[in-house]
Amino acid sequence: MKRARFTEEQIIGVLKEHEAGAKTADLARKHGVSEATLYNWKSKYGGMDVSEAKRLKQLEDENGKLKKLLAEAMLDASALRELLAKKW
Numbered sequence: 001m002k003r004a005r006f007t008e009e010q011i012i013g014v015l016k017e018h019e020a021g022a023k024t025a026d027l028a029r030k031h032g033v034s035e036a037t038l039y040n041w042k043s044k045y046g047g048m049d050v051s052e053a054k055r056l057k058q059l060e061d062e063n064g065k066l067k068k069l070l071a072e073a074m075l076d077a078s079a080l081r082e083l084l085a086k087k088w
Contacts, residue, residue, distance in 0.1 A: 006031075008053035011041050018042070 006014075014031055018024065018038065028035045045053055 006033075008045070008057060009050050011045055012048060012050055012053060014038070015042060015045060 014027060015038075018027055024035050024038055028038055048056070
């Protein structure tokens with residue numbers, strides 16, 4: 001998985017600069033990201049505090065783990081159904 005260059009705290013700091021009136025092009029150049037990246041960050045983290053962003057990250061990680069567990073359980077159930085169907 002690709003490692004993020006910026007932490008949630010840094011991203012929110014950049015967005016606060018943008019809200020304070022800094023131009024998008026100037027911010028993008030200053031921080032070494034594209035303008036599209038800034039707009040993506042704004043759509044994801046716009047209006048959040050650092051604590052809310054950390055909580056969002058925790059929930060996303062937990063959701064990923066739960067999805068993996070569900071997929072494994074469904075695969076096990078499918079394998080058992082297939083095994084029982086062959087026996088009869």
